[in-house]
Amino acid sequence: MTQRAIRYGATEDEKALYLDLVKKHGSPLLVISREKLLQQYNTLKQQLPGVALYYAIKAFPYPAIIEILDKAGACFDVASAGEIDLLQAQHISGRRTIHTHPIKKDAEIRAALRGGSTTFVVDNIDELKKLLPYRQRIGVLLRVSFRSETTQIDLSRKFGCSPDSVIELVEQASALGAHIRGLSFHVGSQSTLPKAHVEAIERCSQIINDAAAINPNPMDILDIGGGFPVSYNFEDMDNEAYFTPIREAIKQYVPDGIRVIAEPGRYLIAPAVTAISSVSGKAKRGDYQWYYLDDGVYGSYSGQIFDHACYPLQILNDEAQREVAILAGPTCDSIDIIAEDIELPKLEEGDLVIGHMMGAYTYATSTQFNSLSGASIIVI
Ligand SMILES: Cc1ncc(COP(=O)(O)O)c(C=O)c1O
Known part of the structure; x- marks a missing residue:
């Protein structure tokens, strides 16, 4: 304990x-400290330069937090119609969102489309089929399952396809006339060592390269999820030690032309x-x-x-x-x-x-x- x-x-x-x-x-x-929230946002921006940050609204779904992060330039990770409503109340364009729930009802998909979301996540063919009627208007990411050994909250059991099944899923999607625009993962929340992100970035980058060989329309997004930890014991977190390996992995492995995004919740708001x-x-x-x-x-x-x-x-x-x-x-x-x-x-x-x-x-x-x-x- x-x-x-x-x-x-x-x-x-x-x-x-x-x-x-x-x-x-x-x-x-x-x-809520406005100053501390902005400090966390700016630190993460500095530590992961070039990575677009999508605040995971689920961590603390509250208008003032959304407003502060909106003004700072953040985008938003949404997982339900209710979270989209929070953004709409502040006239934040759905184009600045990614809908990250891999399993959803058609009503949820339609609510997200009405809200302006254009990027959705799935992790299996049945869920992809639900998106087919809308495929001309949206981009689809495939969520891949990776587990951090040090994570406090495991998300890899409930969601995500195995890394070995990605190429087959990309082929099946293509046969259905759908394009997989990129990959996403979440190594689990409060992942206390950077190793999990590093390994997932390396593996996803390999898969993106392999998929390019069979796909005339190459992928262009890698979503490295959330999971970035905070300290619960009054000690300052060593941001440099944690984020340097992740930054280097992005530089070393991610192919050119891929837009890297992240969905931090805990790190920004805790x-x-x-x-x-x-x-x-x-x-x-x-x-x-x-x-x-x-x-x-x-x-x-x-x-x-x-x-x-x-x-x-x-x-x-x-x-x-x-x-x-x-x-x-x-x-x-x-x-x-x-x-x-x-x-x-x-x-x-x-x-x-x-x-x-x-x-x-x-x-x-x-x-x-x-x-x-x-x-x-x-x-x-
Ligand atoms: C899909 C998704 N993205 C982002 C987050 C935010 O994760 P964290 O708070 O660990 O940064 C979660 C948390 O459950 C999630 O499920």
């Missing part, structure tokens, strides 16, 4: 900021969001001091269940005297526990608990269980 990172204490500026935000907006809160919750009540049960917060795993901390994340926590009080405690969420369910067996200084009702790196797959998977309205979202 991942070790929980806890920071005790805060600078006076941090304390003032958190207290002021709660005074103005109440608790619980999810605070560090840009901070959760602020407060103690609603407490109880001593056996050896444990329980603190009940106004946010939990049915709310912003839902990623602890669905995303296997272990968010770093900050307690503003840095008193050295601590006791073994449990931080629980506000619902009536006993699974709603954020952290167990952690050392905490004495907390009082109203004290704040801060969750860091809370942007990816948090709000996105939160529920209204117990009819709780959940954290308010603000942008600073």
Whole structure:
């Protein structure tokens, strides 16, 4: 099990900021930092020059995030009609999207076409056949399955064709009158070593070259997916060490004339969001001091269940005297526990608990269980 990172204490500026935000907006809160989001976007642009970035909206589907990234020049990865609606509400052209869900109903395809999407992903012939009626208006990518040994969230079992089957699928597509414009992959989310991307880029590049030999219409897109990791332990990520091998693999293996794109979700948004919750009540049960917060795993901390994340926590009080405690969420369910067996200084009702790196797959998977309205979202 991942070790929980806890920071005790805060600078006076941090304390003032958190207290002021709660005074103005109440608790619980999810605070989006415009500056941090742009910093993540610009770092990724620098680390992967020439790679077009399509923000994976599913990570945190929220208008202000879309607006900030839109102004910064990002494109968008969509996987449902609802995500397309979010873009349309901001008059963002569907031409700046890629529809990445490999399995979809015709109604979803039509909604995406109405929204202006022109690039779609499939991973088998039955799904390709669904796109045939629209083939004059769209480009199709084939999703190939690769698994990162270090990934926290495996996506290779549910989606993607095997690398060995690509050429046959390209031939079948061609026999049906459809053109495969490129390949896509996703090595899994929170893939902590660059090796998975490097190997997938090398293999896809070989396949693109092999396909060119049998296909008069060569491929021109390679989508290297998301999966880029963030640090959940208060340590700065070594971007240079992580991205250099990926950058070099693109340079070394990807054939000329191929447009490389990526679909980052977590890397862009995780560090840009901070959760602020407060103690609603407490109880001593056996050896444990329980603190009940106004946010939990049915709310912003839902990623602890669905995303296997272990968010770093900050307690503003840095008193050295601590006791073994449990931080629980506000619902009536006993699974709603954020952290167990952690050392905490004495907390009082109203004290704040801060969750860091809370942007990816948090709000996105939160529920209204117990009819709780959940954290308010603000942008600073
Ligand atoms: C197709 C696709 N693209 C992009 C992403 C974003 O991945 P990440 O958040 O790891 O960057 C996901 C995540 O599930 C995905 O399924």
